[in-house]
Amino acid sequence: MNYYQSLGYLVLGSRLKRLSELFLSEVNRTYRSEGIVFETTWFPIFYLLSENNSLSIQELCEEIEVSHPAASQLVTNLKGKGLVMTTTSSEDARKQLVKLTPEGKKLLKKLLPMWESIRETMEEVAGGKPASDAILNELTTLEAAFKSADIAARVKAKINKTNKSVTNV
Template sequence: MNFYQSLGFLVFGSRLKRLGDTFLGDVSAIYKAHQIPFDASWFPVFYLLSREKEVSIKDIAETLNTSHSAASQMVSNLEEKGLIKTTASASDARRKVVTFTSKGSKLLQKIQPVWEALQQAMQQLAHESAASAQVLTALTELENNIQANSLFNRVEACLTKKESQQNEL
């Protein structure tokens, strides 16, 4: 058992970040090894656009559960690279929609096989042990529990209870 594992929940966030960094590093290395100029941080917007012909910035923000400003920054970054474009909606000129450029569509064709292989590899990894097979379910439950009652609120409740007990002494 390594140092991080021995500390349990005390470093849970750090372990998740390290694991996420490891996954993203490997995914970036895969794109680089296959000479695909794609940054893993672009995935959410690319994936949404791969499923829809056009998506509004508002829809991107809502789907990704992020601020409109953060979604707009992601879109601006991809626009600067010439991969997507923003135009007025045909149905409502006040609404801006995002679509792929031809360059973005060509890049999507190159990365989709990587996504399929990544999905297969992750399925294999998840089924290497009984506990690993439950990781997505457990992660979803944890996310839902935190959404219902934040870690901040939970820690504050523990501290308040501890202070109350100490004051009773």
């Protein structure tokens, strides 16, 4: 057991971040090795647009659970690369609709088989489909638990309880 593993939940965020960085680095390396210019940060929006003709920025925010400024920045970045375009909604002039450009659709054709290969590889690395599914299910459970729990308040309550116990001794 290494140092990080021995610290358990005290370094959960650090371990998840390290794992995420390793995964994203490997995916970026794969894109580069195939001569594809694509950033892993673009994936959520690009994938959503691959499944939908167009989406509003607000819809993108809700689907990928980011702020409006964060989604707007990603869309602006993709627009700058010529991969997406925005149009004004015919139903609501305040609403900007985002969709893939012809260049974005061309890139998508290259990305789809890569994404499938990435998914298959990750399932294998995680120990096969059942093990992989179990890991993802546990991650979903953990995400839901963290979202529903006010961790800072719970930690503070435990600190206060400990401080009261020490004071009463």
